[in-house]
Amino acid sequence: MSDSEDEVQSRTVKITVVGEPSTGKTSLCLRYLGGTYGAAPGGTQGAEVMAGQCLGLRPPVPLQFCDVSGNALGTNMLANYLYASDVVVFVYDLxxxxxxxxxxxxxxxxxxxxESEVKKPLMVLFGNKSDLEHQRAVRLSVVQQFASEHLLENHKGSARTGDMVNNAFTNFVARxxxxxxRRMPAATNGKSPVSKDPALNGHMSYPLQTEPTQSLIMNRKALRKLQRKASSSVCCIQ
Incomplete structure (x- = not known):
């Protein structure tokens, strides 16, 4: 393992998730960490810290999620929750x-x-509940304008189905x-594919990275099939 890989593996990335109550912040955190959707009814009080790993990168990167209560906006504790954040995710319900x-x-x-932090966190916008796109109440043009004005990356996904959650948060950590x-495998039946790496001892894993495939290059199986077909064909002169 190289020195750069050692540094990445040993560093813990802190992701702080903020926004109004009932936007699905806790569900997003649990979804990414492999938990069960809707496992924390009743809302968050203050802030909840969760530990896990970003398994979409190799080697896996230690993570600390700080799930901030929607009622923390007017409290003095918000500064403590945000301290040393690498990423701040602003979540809204679309x-x-x-x-x-x-x-x-x-x-x-x-x-x-x-403002006083030497290293500013990456700030991103995340629209949750994309599975309810047909009930959208927030116009896309307004979201794009807000993101542009405040220089925020703009993402959306669904904590319920897992759509785009893994890709988005893994990209935050990578940034x-x-x-x-690298490109990740596509989701199947609305669920993110998981790794079966035995080294994880049965724990749920997010997709391993795979190199992008070139659609213009045939795989070996298809090439052999084509060669067999060509060799068995009768040559006809037009």
């Missing part, structure tokens, strides 16, 4: 317009808190570490 409109207050507060994420 079926709830108010959850998006109040994000400007979250952004200004986080910006003020992080912080300055490493490149």
């Amino acid at each position: 079926t709830n317009l108010q959850s998006f409109e109040r994000l400007h207050m979250w952004f200004e507060k986080v910006k003020d808190v992080c 912080v570490l300055g490493v490149k994420v």
Whole structure:
């Protein structure tokens, strides 16, 4: 293992998730860490810290999630929750317009808190509940404008189905570490594919990285089939 891999593996990336109540922040964290959707009813009080790994990178990267209560905006504890964050994810419910409109207050507060930080966190926007796109209450053009004005990366996905959650959060971690994420396998039946690596001792894993395939290059099986077909053909002169 190279020195750079040792450094990536030993560093813990802190992801702080903020936003209004009932936007699905806890469910997003649990979904990415391999937990069960809806496993934390009743809402978060204060902030909840969760530990895990980013298994979409090799070697796996230690993670610390700080799931901040939607009621923490007006408290003095918010600065403590945000301390040493590598990534701050602003979550809104795309079926709830108010959850998006109040994000400007979250952004200004986080910006003020992080002003004194030597290394500023990566700040991203995440629209949850994309499985309810037919009930969308937040116009896409408004979201894009907000993201552009505040220089935020713009993402959406679904904690319920897992759609785009793994890809988005793995990319956040990769951006912080300055490493490149290679293309991941496509989801099957709305679920992210998981690794069967025996080294994980039965724990759920997110997709391993795979090199992108070139669609213009035949695989060996297809090439052999084509060669057999050609050799068995009768040559006809037109």
